[in-house]
Amino acid sequence: SRRKRARARHKPCALKELEVSVSELGLGYESDETVLFRYCSGTCEAAVRSYDLSLKSMRSKRRIKKEKVRARPCCRPLAYDDDVSFLDTYNRYYTVNELSAKECGCV
Amino acid sequence: DEILCSLAGPPSPPGQDPHGWRVPVDCVRANELCAAEPSCSSRYRTLRQCLAGRDRNTMLANKECQAALEVLQESPLYDCRCKRGMKKELQCLQIYWSIHLGLTEGGEFYEASPYEPVTSRLSDIFRLASIFSGMDPTTNSKSNHCLDAAKACNLNDNCKRLRSGYISTCNKEISATEHCSRRKCHKALRQFFDRVPSEYTYRLLFCSCKDQACAERRRQTIVPSCSYEDKEKPNCLDLRNTCRTDHLCRSRLADFHTNCQAPSQSMTSCPGDNYQACLGSYTGLIGFDMTPNYVDASTTSITISPWCSCRGSGNMEEECEKFLRDFTENPCLRNAIQAFGNGTDVNISPKNPLHPVTLLPKMEKSPALPDDINDSNTMYDMSIITTCTSVQEHGPKLNKSKEQSLCYSETQLTTDIMPDQKTFTDQKADGSRHRVRGMLPLAPILLLMLEL
Numbered sequence: 103s104r105r106k107r108a109r110a111r112h113k114p115c116a117l118k119e120l121e122v123s124v125s126e127l128g129l130g131y132e133s134d135e136t137v138l139f140r141y142c143s144g145t146c147e148a149a150v151r152s153y154d155l156s157l158k159s160m161r162s163k164r165r166i167k168k169e170k171v172r173a174r175p176c177c178r179p180l181a182y183d184d185d186v187s188f189l190d191t192y193n194r195y196y197t198v199n200e201l202s203a204k205e206c207g208c209v
Numbered sequence: 210d211e212i213l214c215s216l217a218g219p220p221s222p223p224g225q226d227p228h229g230w231r232v233p234v235d236c237v238r239a240n241e242l243c244a245a246e247p248s249c250s251s252r253y254r255t256l257r258q259c260l261a262g263r264d265r266n267t268m269l270a271n272k273e274c275q276a277a278l279e280v281l282q283e284s285p286l287y288d289c290r291c292k293r294g295m296k297k298e299l300q301c302l303q304i305y306w307s308i309h310l311g312l313t314e315g316g317e318f319y320e321a322s323p324y325e326p327v328t329s330r331l332s333d334i335f336r337l338a339s340i341f342s343g344m345d346p347t348t349n350s351k352s353n354h355c356l357d358a359a360k361a362c363n364l365n366d367n368c369k370r371l372r373s374g375y376i377s378t379c380n381k382e383i384s385a386t387e388h389c390s391r392r393k394c395h396k397a398l399r400q401f402f403d404r405v406p407s408e409y410t411y412r413l414l415f416c417s418c419k420d421q422a423c424a425e426r427r428r429q430t431i432v433p434s435c436s437y438e439d440k441e442k443p444n445c446l447d448l449r450n451t452c453r454t455d456h457l458c459r460s461r462l463a464d465f466h467t468n469c470q471a472p473s474q475s476m477t478s479c480p481g482d483n484y485q486a487c488l489g490s491y492t493g494l495i496g497f498d499m500t501p502n503y504v505d506a507s508t509t510s511i512t513i514s515p516w517c518s519c520r521g522s523g524n525m526e527e528e529c530e531k532f533l534r535d536f537t538e539n540p541c542l543r544n545a546i547q548a549f550g551n552g553t554d555v556n557i558s559p560k561n562p563l564h565p566v567t568l569l570p571k572m573e574k575s576p577a578l579p580d581d582i583n584d585s586n587t588m589y590d591m592s593i594i595t596t597c598t599s600v601q602e603h604g605p606k607l608n609k610s611k612e613q614s615l616c617y618s619e620t621q622l623t624t625d626i627m628p629d630q631k632t633f634t635d636q637k638a639d640g641s642r643h644r645v646r647g648m649l650p651l652a653p654i655l656l657l658m659l660e661l
Contacts, residue, residue, distance in 0.1 A: 136360040187376035197377040
């Protein structure tokens with residue numbers, strides 16, 4: 103199972119999806135409606151550039167000390183899905199935009 | 210029973226003009242055929258000029274107009290129909306009404322539908338099957354079917370996109386005085402109902418409810434605060450007149466009357482027991498002046514109405530009430546909605562609700578029916594699988610039409626598998642037979658699966 107876990111951790115950055123209720127989103131809406139929540143998950147090892155290596159080196163040599171820097175590419179949405187509308191428990195309609203990822207990438 | 214296999218195309222019915230004049234084509238195509246013929250095209254031009262800005266009586270007083278109309282009754286334009294959601298639908302309907310406004314008396318209560326009859330049911334069976342296969346029959350009574358319908362839509366990208374499209378449009382406040390843009394809201398609703406398969410849209414519109422929260426959700430489906438309700442309730446006949454000035458609204462209303470008008474013989478069901486056709490033409494009214502909706506969130510009784518009343522009808526009170534009752538107290542519509550909600554349309558019922566309609570219901574002063582009722586849908590029937598349609602006898606009026614089954618590949622298969630499904634009922638006192646060839650709706654799918 104250790105090997106399985108390790109393999110799972112090494113999955114490259116990709117779009118994943120989850121069926122969640124609107125209330126679970128934690129945006130403050132009360133609704134039992136289910137929406138599809140797509141998110142980005144995975145590692146970005148293949149996307150490491152000379153930039154990341156150099157930045158890491160600068161940090162370890164203490165040339166960069168105080169600033170907050172990220173020496174590793176990050177799996178994030180490159181584009182967001184269309185709007186999502188739903189009816190809440192008080193029979194009001196709401197539309198939420200940029201709720202769900204459409205495309206992922208290492209940036 | 211006369212069984213006609215139609216694998217090699219539909220058979221030519223007896224009495225059909227060999228030139229194919231009586232084969233119903235769509236009006237855009239009919240217009241092209243007419244334009245290719247000098248005599249037809251000149252008469253058609255004349256008729257359009259006759260009709261422009263004149264009522265029927267003034268038009269018919271003119272000899273030239275009358276002659277043009279007579280000649281055009283022999284042309285393909287006379288029998289042409291349109292298809293919902295077809296390319297150039299509006300153009301097709303304009304052509305249709307340009308002829309038919311001259312043919313009808315005007316001010317008729319019911320008008321014949323310019324849409325071709327719904328005969329191709331195979332895709333519908335697939336759709337319904339896919340809906341109810343996902344529905345656990347043992348779900349507890351607490352389940353909210355309307356919420357499930359919203360979930361199914363949200364999980365489908367196309368449905369979700371177009372649903373959000375109309376909800377955000379209909380919910381968008383324009384200014385402090387203007388609560389929303391009704392015109393844009395209607396347009397977005399039409400897009401939703403035109404472009405999203407009915408397996409999603411019907412589920413949202415016609416879900417069955419056991420509690421009020423569910424029924425209120427069902428009532429809210431079309432965002433009624435913008436698309437339905439208005440500051441004032443107009444008189445229903447005034448609303449009908451407004452609708453009839455618009456070719457699309459007029460056509461959808463005529464289609465609703467054609468498919469949801471309970472036949473006079475049985476006050477409990479739909480023309481040809483075709484629930485699908487009735488639900489389809491009901492849905493077709495959404496996004497027009499005659500947009501219907503549930504009047505309340507009652508779980509026990511379903512009451513549908515357009516946003517109008519019969520106040521101020523004057524001496525037309527009776528006609529107004531009659532018009533309104535076709536929505537509020539329509540047994541066909543109510544049964545169709547309930548059958549869909551309960552999923553009974555896919556189960557075998559003695560009435561066999563999957564019977565396709567290929568005949569127009571009996572209507573007041575309706576234009577003559579085409580002689581052939583077999584091939585009305587062949588122009589569009591692009592499906593590889595030949596559809597199985599049956600035409601039931603409609604009393605003595607059309608007694609030459611035998612019951613026919615256009616079958617899947619081997620008709621025998623159907624009857625062999627389900628010998629009990631062949632029912633024969635004596636219905637009416639006048640001795641005319643009403644035959645129902647029952648088909649377990651899922652059986653064709655099984656057969657197809659075996660073939661694939």
